[in-house]
Amino acid sequence: MIRLSTAQPGFESEFRALLDQARDTTAQVDAAVSSIIAEVRKGGDAALLDLTTRFDRWTPEGGAAGLRVPSAAIDAARARCAPELLDALDLAATRIERFHAAQLPNDVELDDPLGLTLGLRWGAIDAVGIYVPGGKAAYPSSVLMNAIPARVAGVQRIAMAVPTPDGVLNDLVLAAAHRAGVTEIWRVGGAQAIAALAWGTDNIQPVDRVAGPGNAYVAEAKRQVFGRVGIDSIAGPSEVVVLADASQNPSLIAIDLLAQAEHDESAQSILITTSAQMAHAVEHAVTEHLATLPRAGIAGASWEKHGAIIVVRDWEEGAALVDRLAPEHLEVMVADPQALFARIRHAGAAFLGTYCPEALGDYVAGPNHVLPTGRTARFASGLSVFDFLKRTTWIHAGKRGLEAIGPAAVALAEAEGLGAHARSVAMRLGQGQG
């Protein structure tokens, strides 16, 4: 964990080092991922089986067809889930559905005074692959966050990939897939899952877009298959920045920092505070919590390697640092959170006020928890229905419209030296078709 203060000389270079911390991808991860993708492209299902044995330590009986979860297994898994858990899942799903349905955009149709009609039509992507992480923990919540926006957008085929380390399938993951409308489930993880969804194998039909969060290997694989398929954002190892003033409870801040740290040794948790006293108290509270947390090994390693506490002179400085970090999650725990949030432009998702821990958003609030990491919130957004929709624009021109704007098109086409372009308009003008 590093301790910084904007009042200290040398702050800028230490802060830049923090910004450049290579958590999402390294040359080693890049190389491992490109070799895995090449293996899957060449070897298809056989390579998937090999890689699953190597990384997830199990091999399905009956070959690659055994990677697909049969519907009977989904029904049996749901029957084993505790009713209170299914109720919690249903509450989360209903809230996520409502928030994402509210995002559905309208088509555009514009009658132009020159006699043309111009339009923009939204349509769903045919087939999407959703990645649900599962290496160090199972994520039923990520099933809902991925699949519900796809279903709300109208996607017909939702192929889910999830690793099942040591051959263990999580019942609640399957129940969530059923609730969310996933149409097929494949027990593959990591870069090999992303490669299979993008390129296809004998058993797995390729999809048009791959979405979802995962570790550094998954994030890098999405980066590498982009172009072959669409991707959502780079949603890699989790991050949080907490802004807290002196009035807050340090123990709450500490547990919120550790709530991200416990996802992955590569996660990053940063406190920015105007109070040096608060900085000390939070550091102490982190140690206290770590003594009793079940995933203290992962959380402690992440805090040690990537944690930071930064003391700022005022919130103007604090807001500027947040914009440079562009964190996945931002918690604003100050007297007037809305006012401070209004001064910040770059964050994947914001959680405002003492009573709004980030974990509410992870599970049940409604907005998506699949969010851009590694400073990509400067230009990317969290998963939404827009990731599963695409736009087609259309133009309808009649004779009057063609006559009004056609001559300008002819002039511009001639200026570009594109004779067929110019003639295709000029002939219609001359013949008066339309």
Ligand SMILES: NC(=O)c1ccc[n+]([C@@H]2O[C@H](COP(=O)([O-])OP(=O)(O)OC[C@H]3O[C@@H](n4cnc5c(N)ncnc54)[C@H](O)[C@@H]3O)[C@@H](O)[C@H]2O)c1
């Ligand atoms: N940004 C978001 O929206 C978001 C949401 C949820 C979770 N997350 C992140 O998802 C991640 C989940 O990570 P996880 O590891 O638990 O599960 P995961 O499913 O992402 O990764 C597991 C897979 O990683 C691959 N792998 C592991 N070690 C490898 C190696 N040395 N070489 C090649 N491949 C290897 C294996 O194929 C394995 O199946 C965490 O980083 C968490 O922070 C992010």
Ligand SMILES: N[C@H](CO)Cc1c[nH]c[nH+]1
């Ligand atoms: N915080 C994670 C996104 O970075 C999402 C998640 C799922 N379950 C718990 N948390």
Ligand SMILES: [Zn+2]
């Ligand atoms: Zn989380």
